[in-house]
Amino acid sequence: MPKLRSDRLHGTLDALVLKAMSWGPRHGYAIARWLEQSTDAELRIEEGSLYPALYRLEERGWIEADWGTSELGRRAKFYRLTERGDEELRRETVEWTRFAAAVTRVLAATA
Amino acid sequence: MPKLRSDRLHGTLDALVLKAMSWGPRHGYAIARWLEQSTDAELRIEEGSLYPALYRLEERGWIEADWGTSELGRRAKFYRLTERGDEELRRETVEWTRFAAAVTRVLAATA
DNA sequence: GGAGATTGCCTTGACAATCTAGGCATCGCC
DNA sequence: GGCGATGCCTAGATTGTCAAGGCAATCTCC
Numbered sequence: 365m366p367k368l369r370s371d372r373l374h375g376t377l378d379a380l381v382l383k384a385m386s387w388g389p390r391h392g393y394a395i396a397r398w399l400e401q402s403t404d405a406e407l408r409i410e411e412g413s414l415y416p417a418l419y420r421l422e423e424r425g426w427i428e429a430d431w432g433t434s435e436l437g438r439r440a441k442f443y444r445l446t447e448r449g450d451e452e453l454r455r456e457t458v459e460w461t462r463f464a465a466a467v468t469r470v471l472a473a474t475a
Numbered sequence: 476m477p478k479l480r481s482d483r484l485h486g487t488l489d490a491l492v493l494k495a496m497s498w499g500p501r502h503g504y505a506i507a508r509w510l511e512q513s514t515d516a517e518l519r520i521e522e523g524s525l526y527p528a529l530y531r532l533e534e535r536g537w538i539e540a541d542w543g544t545s546e547l548g549r550r551a552k553f554y555r556l557t558e559r560g561d562e563e564l565r566r567e568t569v570e571w572t573r574f575a576a577a578v579t580r581v582l583a584a585t586a
Numbered sequence: 587g588g589a590g591a592t593t594g595c596c597t598t599g600a601c602a603a604t605c606t607a608g609g610c611a612t613c614g615c616c
Numbered sequence: 617g618g619c620g621a622t623g624c625c626t627a628g629a630t631t632g633t634c635a636a637g638g639c640a641a642t643c644t645c646c
Contacts, residue, residue, distance in 0.1 A: 368574055371602075374485040374633060376578055383582055393594050399581070406577045413633055415596060420632090438641070440594060457582045463479055464575045466517045467487055470510070471494055471568045482604060482631075504623050524604050526625060531603090549612070549623060 368406070377409060379456040381417055382449055385427060391440035392418060418443060426452050479517070488520060490567040492528055493560055496538060502551035503529060529554060537563050 373380070384395040396409050409417075421427045426449030434440040445453065484491070495506040507520050520528075532538045537560030545551040556564065 368570060369486065370635090371486055371633060372570075372574055374603085374631095375480065375482055377633080380578070380581060383584075391594075392596095397593095402584070403577045403581060406573065407581070410634055411595080412597085412635065412637095416632080434594075436593065436642080438594060459479060459483075460578065460582060462517065463483055464579060466514045467491070467571065468575060470491060470514060470518070471571060473494075473513070481606090485602095485604060485632085488604080502623075503625095508622095521605055522624080523606065523608095523626080527603080545623075547613085547622065551623060 373407070373409065373413070376460065377413060377417055378421060379453065379460060380407070380409070381414070381421065382426060382445060382453040382456070385443055385445045386450070386453060389430075389432075389442040389444040391432075391434060391442050393440065394434070395443075421449070424452075425449070484518070484520065484524070487571065488524060488528055489532060490564065490571060491518070491520070492525070492532065493537060493556065493564040493567070496554055496556045497561070497564060500541075500543075500553040500555040502543075502545060502553050504551065505545070506554075532560070535563075536560070 380399060381395060384390050384398050390398065392411075392414055396411065396414055399407050399409055418427070418429075422429060422443070426446055427443045428446055429441050429443050432440060432442045491510060492506060495501050495509050501509065503522075503525055507522065507525055510518050510520055529538070529540075533540060533554070537557055538554045539557055540552050540554050543551060543553045
């Protein structure tokens with residue numbers, strides 16, 4: 365299976381990260397692992413993208429953080445969706461769906 | 476209908492531009508109009524993105540250009556797909572499909 | 587005890603691609 | 617004359633991603 369272009373996530377990463385928290389609080393490392401596993405490693409967030417993204421989302425008021433203890437007993441920062449974050453996730457999901465449909469339609473068009 | 480984020484095309488623009496030429500040579504302005512009209516204005520390429528993209532694609536050997544005369548009798552630069560450009564279009568189309576499916580699957584997942 | 591992998595967070599710098607906002611010339615139409 | 621459409625182009629800012637590192641604690645296996 366060919367690798368996706370490394371930049372591919374551009375513009376979708378926020379939605380994916382928000383989605384990761386839609387089942388409850390998650391810490392960064394868990395978010396990365398979740399995306400990787402749930403897509404069979406097809407989608408991967410680099411840590412150098414993930415953490416800045418989390419700060420960005422927090423700054424925008426879409427998520428909130430608390431230090432806690434991971435499943436393995438380690439210090440970890442848990443992020444959770446705020447009300448506004450949940451709205452944003454829904455907004456972005458709808459937008460993605462529209463966008464993806466449009467692109468797919470265009471690329472599939474035949475002569 | 477809400478506007479898509481302005482950055483949305485990031486990473487897909489090349490494929491769309493290549494696709495525009497899959498029916499034969501097209502000039503820049505026509506490409507922009509084609510995308511706009513064929514997606515009901517849902518997808519738009521700004522000229523400031525389009526022309527640099529065309530130079531990029533040409534530099535990579537995916538398209539070739541010739542000056543000619545537009546349908547309305549004006550001077551216009553017509554771009555056409557090269558063999559390699561056609562391969563690239565197919566490659567990117569497949570990749571897009573895989574990527575879009577993965578993202579859609581993740582965003583659609585329920586608790 | 588020691589080595590290496592895993593878990594977990596973080597930062598810096600480079601880079602690519604898009605957009606915004608302009609400019610220019612020609613043509614058709616009112 | 618003016619204005620919109622057609623057509624090409626560029627400079628600069630922005631932004632979001634990545635690559636590549638670093639740090640510390642824990643676990644596993646020898």
